[in-house]
Amino acid sequence: MENLQESVAETLAARYYLYSTAQALLGNEPTAEMLDAAAPEMVEAALEACGVEGAAELAGSFAATLEGVQCEGGLIGLSAQYTRLFVGPGKLACPPWESVYRSNSRALFQRSTLDVRNAYREQGLLPQMYPRVADDHIALELGFLAQLAKRAMDAHQAEDTNACKAALEASARFASEHLNVWLVDYASDLQKEAPDSLYAAVARIAQVFCARDVLLTGEAAVSLP
Numbered sequence: 001m002e003n004l005q006e007s008v009a010e011t012l013a014a015r016y017y018l019y020s021t022a023q024a025l026l027g028n029e030p031t032a033e034m035l036d037a038a039a040p041e042m043v044e045a046a047l048e049a050c051g052v053e054g055a056a057e058l059a060g061s062f063a064a065t066l067e068g069v070q071c072e073g074g075l076i077g078l079s080a081q082y083t084r085l086f087v088g089p090g091k092l093a094c095p096p097w098e099s100v101y102r103s104n105s106r107a108l109f110q111r112s113t114l115d116v117r118n119a120y121r122e123q124g125l126l127p128q129m130y131p132r133v134a135d136d137h138i139a140l141e142l143g144f145l146a147q148l149a150k151r152a153m154d155a156h157q158a159e160d161t162n163a164c165k166a167a168l169e170a171s172a173r174f175a176s177e178h179l180n181v182w183l184v185d186y187a188s189d190l191q192k193e194a195p196d197s198l199y200a201a202v203a204r205i206a207q208v209f210c211a212r213d214v215l216l217t218g219e220a221a222v223s224l225p
Contacts, residue, residue, distance in 0.1 A: 012164075018205075024037070026199065030087070039058070098141065099134070119177075145179070
């Protein structure tokens with residue numbers, strides 16, 4: 001039983017690391033500290049702990065993009081790419097908002113945006129810039145799942161099984177109803193717009209991991225006493 005609980009603890013920690021790392025990279029202008037925290041070997045280990053197929057390949061592609069950053073202008077070049085993909089000016093080629101991918105008009109602040117906001121509110125979590133931001137930005141959705149992952153991890157450490165299961169169930173529900181619905185298309189568009197870039201690699205890792213995590217949360221919950 002002790003080995004099983006250690007395995008669950010490792011998985012919960014890996015989930016938090018992957019969600020928080022993806023959120024940081026897709027939601028903030030890059031820094032050296034941020035890239036150091038996203039070490040490919042740590043990403044691979046976390047993916048493996050979560051039972052993600054192709055973990056080595058995903059981490060290898062990510063490692064290649066980091067090497068490319070070092071060879072192509074470093075943080076200055078990566079910052080310029082981040083601005084082009086996530087900030088503007090001008091119309092973004094692949095807007096990082098759920099509502100754009102779930103409405104025929106490809107417009108912000110649709111019904112899905114309100115549903116996302118309500119999901120945040122139900123868990124007592126709202127973006128710091130609420131209500132002046134579109135709640136369904138990819139980084140905010142990943143950040144929400146990161147907070148739920150931390151909640152589950154902390155509850156497990158405190159031996160609060162009910163709180164841990166509740167956080168896992170909320171995470172699976174949100175990912176199924178929101179992030180997983182549009183992340184495949186967004187990751188594909190990002191790869192087309194910025195082929196083999198760091199951001200395309202991170203979105204691909206997030207896509208594969210999030211799909212796996214819906215199953216993983218159920219498995220972890222069953223493993224709890």
